[in-house]
Amino acid sequence: MAVSRTIGLYRWYKFSQNLLFWQAVWFLYFQDVLSGAEAVALYALLELSITLLEVPSGYLSDRIGRRRTLVASALCGGLGCVLIYAGSGALAFGAGLVLIGAGGAFASGTDTALLYEALSRAGRGDDIETQELIAWRYSFAGLAVSAVAGGIMAQADPALPFAATALAFAAQLALVLCLDQDGPGTDGALGEGARLRALGAALRQPVLLWLMALVVGTYALGHIPFVFGQPYIASALSGIGLAGEAPIVSGIVTAAMMALSVLATWAAGPVRARLGLRRLFLAYLGAHVALTLVLALTNAAGAILFLLLRKVPDSLARAFVTARIHPLIPDSTRATYLSLVSLVARLAFSGSLFIAAFWAERGAALSYAALQGVLLAYAAAGGVLWVLLWAGSRRLGLDQAP
Numbered sequence: 001m002a003v004s005r006t007i008g009l010y011r012w013y014k015f016s017q018n019l020l021f022w023q024a025v026w027f028l029y030f031q032d033v034l035s036g037a038e039a040v041a042l043y044a045l046l047e048l049s050i051t052l053l054e055v056p057s058g059y060l061s062d063r064i065g066r067r068r069t070l071v072a073s074a075l076c077g078g079l080g081c082v083l084i085y086a087g088s089g090a091l092a093f094g095a096g097l098v099l100i101g102a103g104g105a106f107a108s109g110t111d112t113a114l115l116y117e118a119l120s121r122a123g124r125g126d127d128i129e130t131q132e133l134i135a136w137r138y139s140f141a142g143l144a145v146s147a148v149a150g151g152i153m154a155q156a157d158p159a160l161p162f163a164a165t166a167l168a169f170a171a172q173l174a175l176v177l178c179l180d181q182d183g184p185g186t187d188g189a190l191g192e193g194a195r196l197r198a199l200g201a202a203l204r205q206p207v208l209l210w211l212m213a214l215v216v217g218t219y220a221l222g223h224i225p226f227v228f229g230q231p232y233i234a235s236a237l238s239g240i241g242l243a244g245e246a247p248i249v250s251g252i253v254t255a256a257m258m259a260l261s262v263l264a265t266w267a268a269g270p271v272r273a274r275l276g277l278r279r280l281f282l283a284y285l286g287a288h289v290a291l292t293l294v295l296a297l298t299n300a301a302g303a304i305l306f307l308l309l310r311k312v313p314d315s316l317a318r319a320f321v322t323a324r325i326h327p328l329i330p331d332s333t334r335a336t337y338l339s340l341v342s343l344v345a346r347l348a349f350s351g352s353l354f355i356a357a358f359w360a361e362r363g364a365a366l367s368y369a370a371l372q373g374v375l376l377a378y379a380a381a382g383g384v385l386w387v388l389l390w391a392g393s394r395r396l397g398l399d400q401a402p
Contacts, residue, residue: 006118006180007131010111011138013070013175017107018142019168021150021161022081023254029158034090045094049101050108051346057105058339062332066114069106069335070176077103078169085162096162103169109338116326116334118180128326129272132319137265140311144258151255203337207396208328210389211321212341214281217385218313219345220352221288224378225295225310228371233307235368236299249304257308264315271316277324278398282390284317289382296375299368324398352378 022029030042061069080099083092115135119125146168150161203209225232233249272280287309294306329337 003118003122003180005178007115007122007124009175009178010115010118010131011134013111013172013179014135015138015142016168016172016175017111018139019146019165019171020143021146021153021164021168022084023143023147023150025150025154025158025161029154030093032158033088034093042090042093042097046097046101047346047350049098050105051343051350053102053105054108054339054343054346055336057102058109058336060106061110061113061335061339066110066117066335067176067179069110070114070179071173073103073106073110074169074173074176075103076100076106078166078173081162081166081169085159085166105339108342109335112322112326113331113334113338114179117331121180125327129320129323130269132323133265133268136315136319137262140258140261140265140315144255144262147255147258203340205328206392207398208325208337210392210396210398211281211325212344213385213389214285215321215341216345216348217285217382217389218288218318220349221285221292221378221382222310222314223349224292224375225307228295228374232295232299232368232371233304235371236301236304239299240301253304253307257310260308261311261315264312265319268316268319272320276399277320278393278396280317280320281398282386282393284313284321285382285386285389287313289379289386292375292382293379296372296379299372352381 034042057069076099080096080101080103083096083099087093087096112132112135115131116125116128119127119131146165150164153160153164233253237249275283291306291309291313294303325338326334
């Protein structure tokens with residue numbers, strides 16, 4: 001009964017986890033209180049805290065259990081939002097973002113590991129694809145609702161979205177406490193040497209190496225519209241004399257993007273059945289490459305509509321990537337492995353951003369000419385990766401059940 005409750009509540013956990021009311025207004029708020037440069041530095045601090053804690057948090061999850069780690073995630077995220085709401089300076093904002101980053105790291109890999117292991121205990125391990133799709137649907141719904149609501153709240157008080165997100169973390173904590181009480185995992189008594197050997201064996205599996213490369217590539221290309229979306233929108237709108245409306249348009253685009261992504265998850269099952277996993281995974285990366293290339297080739301105002309497609313490839317394929325990985329990893333190292341994959345993806349993307357920043361022109365605003373060069377470089381790198389993955393996929397048996 002407890003396991004069935006966990007499976008049923010997981011989708012609502014993902015909904016509450018993605019009620020990030022501050023997502024569409026945080027930069028404007030920090031920039032208004034501090035400065036644009038300090039807002040960028042604070043974002044880097046958030047990313048750094050997640051990156052540094054990725055693998056340690058996964059290891060902690062494998063040692064002390066999924067539910068306890070998710071409790072720590074909700075507590076850190078909620079406290080971080082309270083600090084930012086109550087604070088008014090760089091120190092409070094920085095401390096709050098570090099805690100929010102820690103909360104994200106604690107949940108990374110642990111949440112999906114909890115779902116798969118609950119399904120396995122219930123004898124429903126084959127349902128992982130269906131349940132992951134449902135979880136993605138609820139995640140995108142949470143993001144869409146909170147993007148719109150957060151923008152409205154910010155009109156009354158720019159800090160209010162952080163208070164609302166703190167309440168969402170409180171709801172998240174309540175849901176976590178209702179989940180099945182688990183131990184350190186079915187292999188919790190395993191020695192450290194055995195854990196490392198199991199992790200090393202996983203890292204040497206050709207299928208998992210291929211999937212790791214896919215995750216790294218889609219993570220980087222999927223975040224290009226997030227990082228460069230606002231300057232792209234501003235550039236596109238400037239051509240029709242509406243550059244000043246960029247913040248409003250950006251918020252609308254974000255909400256519409258998430259709503260479209262929810263709808264796309266309903267097509268994921270039929271698309272997977274028609275294409276098979278191998279072709280679906282290659283199409284997943286190819287779609288991100290194509291979107292990046294379109295943004296690089298034109299900054300016409302109408303091209304802003306292509307940004308609505310940013311999350312559609314994830315809606316159609318990401319749940320199946322995660323589901324393909326789970327059975328290949330032992331319980332004793334599952335969260336550690338998933339956190340390691342996330343760490344590699346974040347490091348690769350962060351490194352590429354430093355290179356892009358070095359290439360970009362110096363100035364108050366990023367021009368489309370400079371942005372175009374960056375986008376073309378990402379599209380070219382993604383194209384090369386697609387060819388390599390296509391060549392390497394032919395004998396891996398990606399369509400076969402593990």
